[in-house]
Each structure stands twice: as C-alpha cells, then as structure tokens.
C-alpha cells in the first residue's frame with residue numbers, strides 16, 4: 030500500500046517525530062505541504078495529514094493544503110501534537126474540511142509535545158521530553174491500525190460469501206479478485222508469488238502446492254495473527270482477519286493442544 034504522510038512541524042519538530050515513527054511502520058513517504066502535488070494525492074492509496082496544534086486547530090499550512098487539494102474518496106488519517114493534556118475539539122476544523130471535501134477519514138491520533146510558549150515560559154516549558162519513546166510506539170501502533178483499515182481486503186470477507194473451495198480453502202470472488210482463506214485471506218489474483226509470506230511466517234501457515242501458482246494459507250488455523258506476512262507482502266495480497274473469535278481460537282489451541290508449539294519456527 031503506497032502511503033504518503035504530509036506533515037507540517039513548524040515549532041520544534043515534535044510532530045515530525047510522530048510522522049517518522051508512523052512512516053517507518055507504513056514504509057511511507059514523508060513530505061511537507063510545500064512539496065505535495067495533485068498527482069501525489071492520486072498516486073498514493075493512503076494519506077496521513079498532521080501538524081502541531083496552533084491556536085486550537087491544525088496549523089494553517091495543513092488546513093490551506095487540504096482546502097486546495099482534491100481529496101474526494103481518498104483514505105485519510107490525521108494526527109497532531111499539542112501542549113494541552115486533552116485533545117478536545119482540536120481536530121474538529123480539519124475533520125470538517127475532510128468531510129466537506131468527501132475524503133474518507135479512517136482515524137485520528139494525537140499526543141502531547143513540548144511547549145515553551147505563553148504561560149509555560151514561567152515553568153521553563155511543559156511536557157518536557159515529549160513526544161517520548163512511548164508516544165512514538167503508540168504512533169506506530171496507530172499507523173498499523175490505519176494500514177489494516179485501508180487494506181484492499183479489509184471488508185472482503187464481510188462482503189462476499191464463499192461459493193467455492195480451492196485446495197480445501199474457502200474461495201470468495203468479486204469477479205476480479207479471487208480470495209482464499211478465512212483467517213489468512215490471500216488474494217490469488219494479486220499475488221506475485223514472491224514467497225515473502227512463506228519466509229516471514231513463523232507458524233509455517235503457507236504452502237506452495239504442486240498444482241497452485243501461488244503459496245496458499247493451508248495451515249491458516251495455526252495463524253497467531255502476528256501480521257508479518259501482511260506487512261511483508263509487496264502486492265497487498267495477504268490480509269489477516271483480526272477478529273475476537275480468531276483471538277479466542279488461538280487461546281484455546283494454545284491451552285488444549287501442542288499444535289501451535291509444534292508449528293512455531295522462529296525465523
């Protein structure tokens with residue numbers, strides 16, 4: 030998934046730190062508003078927009094950019110750093126603008142950042158050493174959620190029922206994409222058979238069967254939802270169905286038999 034993170038971090042670079050943590054998780058490109066063109070918006074699948082909070086909203090640079098761009102039907106997430114402990118309605122302006130311009134807002138993130146302006150000068154600054162490593166860890170986790178939400182297969186299972194099976198796995202189709210699996214969904218129409226899912230999976234879920242062109246999630250019942258295959262897949266062809274019942278399945282298998290222990294092979 031091609032992700033572009035647009036960040037305006039004008040005061041101390043606080044929001045840039047958050048943007049970089051997110052970009053690392055998403056393998057995203059980071060640009061400042063001045064570098065962004067219309068063609069960037071159309072060529073990326075997911076867009077992140079962030080800045081420090083300036084006078085109770087995202088800063089002018091980000092707001093003006095969104096006013097100018099065509100973001101209709103684009104998948105977007107927003108983020109900020111701020112001084113105040115509570116976010117309150119600081120994201121309201123940008124959120125309303127995105128809604129007005131028919132963008133699809135997938136989520137929002139904010140954390141505190143160091144501020145040594147106005148009333149905080151007296152105490153030599155507020156939120157010292159923030160964002161810290163914990164804030165950046167949370168930023169990366171948020172980014173991971175955004176990747177899941179924006180994934181082309183995120184709604185596939187809910188939308189299509191399996192009418193056929195392929196190599197013993199349920200097969201769903203929307204006419205263009207043929208997707209196998211229930212826990213580990215693999216889009217055989219998009220898969221480029223690079224084998225990265227096989228190499229990255231510590232549970233040996235994938236097998237390349239003799240008569241199949243692509244690796245298949247034959248042992249998907251052993252999937253522990255670590256997400257390595259999904260992250261590694263360069264074609265967005267693998268998606269882990271992170272449901273509560275799948276979590277329970279792992280818990281029960283873990284306590285009732287040694288199948289997971291036997292399958293696990295740390296690479």
Ligand SMILES: Cc1cc2nc3c(=O)[nH]c(=O)nc-3n(C[C@H](O)[C@H](O)[C@H](O)COP(=O)(O)O)c2cc1C
Nearest residue numbers: 038039040041042043044081082084085112113142
């Ligand atoms: C001009 C200015 C206005 C600010 N206004 C607010 C505000 O209204 N609410 C708030 O919580 N923090 C406010 N802050 C603090 C910043 O949002 C905070 O320091 C942020 O982490 C800066 O991010 P940056 O370094 O990426 O620009 C303001 C800071 C500046 C410099």
